[in-house]
Every structure is written in C-alpha cells, then in structure tokens.
Amino acid sequence: MDGDRQLEWLRREGRIVIVGASLAGLRAAETLREEGFAGSLTLIGDEPYEPYDRPPLSKQVLLGKAAADRTALPRRRDPDAQWRLGVAATGLDMAARRVQLADGDEVAYDRLLIATGVRPRPWPNQSEAELDGVFVLRTRDEAARLHSRLAQGPRRVLVIGAGFTGSEIASACRERGIAVTVAERAAAPLVGALGGVIGDVAAQMQREQGVDLRCGVMVTSLEGDSAGRVRSAHLSDGAAVEADIVVVSLGATRNTEWLARSGLGAGPRGIACDAGCRAFDIRGIVTDDVFVAGDVARSPHPLFGYQFLSLEHWGNAVSQAEIAAHNMVSAGADRRPHMWVPAFWSSQFGVNIKSVGVPSMGEEILISQGALAERRFTGVYGYQGRVIGAVTFDNARWLPFYQRQIESTAPFPPPFPTLDMRSDGQRPLPADFPDPSVPTHGPTVTLGGYSPADRRMVFTPGR
C-alpha cells in the first residue's frame, strides 16, 4: 500500500492503543476522534478508575474541599473507546505490534501511544516505607488515605522533600492547624525548580506559617512502634522528629520498566521522542508507529537549545497528547511539532505561584515587578543574555507578557523599565541553582540527554 492509502485505511479502520489512561491518554483519545479517526481505540490503564485530575489531590482534597473520588476529568467528547482499566501493560513487541497485559492478554495495534506518566520515588528503605503512616502522594487512593489520616488529627506530620508537592502538603497541614515538619536536603524549598533566590522566599513563607522547616538535612531513617506504626524520624544532623504521619515527597521516576526489553529508547528518565512525539528506538532511530506524550516523554525543544525536556506539568500533558494524537493519524507534511512553552502553577500558603519557560536553565534572576518581601512579585530568569523563564508569586497576570518574551528570545536583562519595579529589581542576581551533580528530590523539569548510567547497549567497534 502506498502511504496515502495506508493512512486512509488507518483512519478508517486501524487499531490505536493508548497505554496510560490518565490526563494525556484521555485527551489524546478525544483528539483522535475529533480528528476523524473511526477505527478501534483501546485505552489501557493500571488504575481501576477512569481518568481523574491529580493537581487537586495535594490541594483541594487535603484541605477537605473536594473528595478524592470526585476528581474525574470532564470529557470534551465521548472517546468511544474500549477501556481496559485495572490492568497494567507489561511488555511491548514492536515487531509484532502487540502490547502484553498483566492478565496474560495481548492487544494488537497499528499505532501505539505511550502515556504512562511517572510515579513517586519511594522511601529507599523498604521495611521503613511499609510502616503504617508512611505515605506518598500520586494517586486518588493515596490522597483519600492521607486525607482521612489528616482528619484524625495527627500530632505531627513530617514531609520529606520540599518540592512543589511536598510544600503543598505542608501548606494544607498548616491550614488545617496540624503541626508539620518539612525536611529538605537542599538549602531551601523549591530550589530545584526555581533557584535559591526564590527558595529563600519560599522558606520564609513556610516559617511564617508555622512550618518547622529544616533545610540542608536528610532524613536517615524512620522508626516504628511495636504495632508497626511510624513514630519518629532521624535526621542527618542528629536530630529526631516525632511524627505519626510521614509523607515521602522525593520526586518521581518515569513508568518505563514495562518497556525494558522492547527495544524502545526508554529508561528512568523517560522515553525520548522527536518533536512530533514519535518515540526513538534504542538505536536512536525514530519509530513511525509508537508515539509518546505527557510526563513520561522527553522531547527536544528549539527554544531551549534542542535539549531533551521532560516536564511534569499538567498543561504539557494536554498539549503533547493533542499533538501526538494529531500526528498519529496525519501524513508527514501535516504533522505538527510539539512546541509548548513550559508552564505550571502551584498554590501554597495562600499564594498563587506560576511559572513559564524553563527557570531551572536560568543563570540569573531579575525581580522585575513587586518585591520579594511582599510575596508579590515577578522574577525573570536569564540565560546567555536572553529571557529563558519567569515566575510569579501572586502576580500571574504578567506571565503572558513574559511568555512572549521567552518565545521571541528577548534579551536579558530586559532593556525596558517595568511597572512597579522596586529596589529589588535594579539588577540581576545569580539565580542560585544547586549544583546539578548533587541530586535533590528534583525539579519538575529534567534537562539533558541520556545518563550514561542508563547504558543498555554494548558498543562493539568494527575491527
């Protein structure tokens, strides 16, 4: 069959399989139907639930303002799909175009979309991780359990890791009047994502709200009582913290193990794909029938030096899913690149934090509006003389402007005076990101290529 006829056949009666039935998977399925795909569509998800929204889990749900089991995502349209929920994909045979499932079944495809996302990095000591009262937070079930424990009035909660999720959990605890200790290996909360200048603001904010914030320390062990309930934690500085709930919030790992023997270019840092969401195989050759989207994907971005970006952002999952779905059923020339400008939000301690671009690439930061001390400001990040990212604390309406600056690679520091510029903003400061060779819980953006440690091929030079 020539390409056009084959594509027409695919659109009419082909089989598309999506693995990962969450935000990216659902939006891709809807887009396929919007694009006129009339063939069979199967969504495979290891969670027993239809797609739900995760951001409210660490915010509304922990505050008791929404129930965890009522966060199902609204549909844009009926995806008219076969749902295989509660069963994990366990393998992929790319040659035979089949996905293997945990229940022994196999599902054949003509095009496959992988949207398996990430999962929390667990507490490294397994027996400690299994103590009653030790939590991670990614799923609806985990949020429901954590919420019900918080409702029982714990004496103290310990949050390990002050990234966005950890900080949001600490914020919810304080709002509910629960004593909370946060332990962070880096010098301040949020430094991995936003750097030390903003990290200091986040630290002050936490302390003002009564968080017992310990930075520059690691939790070395957790201790339980005779009934197997967590009771205390030991820190690297010799201190101990008594807590009856511990939330481990140490960043995430990509869900790619099921692809280990598939020959796909998939590893702990995600699945590499081209700008059109087509996955690379392990030899670095782009596939034409396997696509990726969402938190599990890594793709090159022209605005950021074609580095492979891996984003754990809601908006990216939606946008990449739409592009992947479109490209799955389109011919070469009609395919579109995924050129989403990274953007995310968080809300904690009553402050609306938003960011665009890739702050973690920034070398310098300029406070262009407002003042750090007021917790109401805009920070602009510069990289090699251009604007690379921006963050706002309760100043979100300025972000679209900075997004355009990033898209047009505007010079940094910005040559224009800005409204509401205070003394903070007279000159750029070093953005103060931690040494990348010292991993913290990690930012929600990962830059760079494969880690050589992921080595899965043997290089045999010709003689």
Next chain:
Amino acid sequence: MRLVVDLNRCQGYAQCAFLAHDVFTMHGDEALLYNPQADAGQREQLRRAAAACPVQAILVEGLDETAGAHPAHGEEASRGR
C-alpha cells in the same frame, strides 16, 4: 457534573467565584480553588461562570443536559498552536 479549570490559563479574575461561589473560591488573593464535581443543582451557576470566564479556562462536562458529554467551553491549554 465534572469540571476542570486550566489554571495555567486562569488569571485569577475571580469572575467564576462571583457567579458560582459554591463551586469556586479564591484562596488568598489570587489562587483559585474549585470543587471538581458539582451537583446538578449548580448547573445554571456553572453555565454562567464558564461563559463569563474571560480566558475560557473552565471546562465542564454535562452542562447541556440533552447532549450529555459535550463541554460548553474550554479550549484548555494550547489548542491550535
């Protein structure tokens, strides 16, 4: 009725909280909290809030009883880019 707000797009104008205060509330000066599943009795309020959002950040399913699964609004993220 299920709903989601694209908070990347939301500018915190609080228009929705004004029109459907049982579903949307402001948290601090700028952050929006909402209940992702509203009751049928809130349909009219929700319809008005979704329509009034100046950046069309609110996606609601089942606003239109007859059509069931067709959202009233909401381009959500970056359609058409």
